[in-house]
Amino acid sequence: MDLSKFGIYLNVNESKVVRINSPYWIPSGEEWVYLTPEVNMTLLKIRDLAREKGLVKSPDEIMWGSIPVLD
Numbered sequence: 001m002d003l004s005k006f007g008i009y010l011n012v013n014e015s016k017v018v019r020i021n022s023p024y025w026i027p028s029g030e031e032w033v034y035l036t037p038e039v040n041m042t043l044l045k046i047r048d049l050a051r052e053k054g055l056v057k058s059p060d061e062i063m064w065g066s067i068p069v070l071d
Contacts, residue, residue: 007037008046015056016065017046025067 001023009027010017020026021039035041035049043064051059 004037005034007039008035008041009033010035010046010050010055010062011065012055014065015058015062017043017062018065018067020067025070 005023005026006021008017008019010033011027011031012033013031017035018027019039033055035046035053035055041049043062047059047062050056050062056062
């Protein structure tokens, strides 16, 4: 298990973040940005981090997303 992939990911196209703390599903593709290994970071801090990094136009619109259900 690769623990270095656990953390918070931001989908820059949809302004949604997901918390990854298991190998069930790891985001991939250019639209997903690995923000932080801190899986317990609050949404307010996540928005601040995205603002600091200039990742989205409106960081205040970032919301929690959900991981897909795999068959």
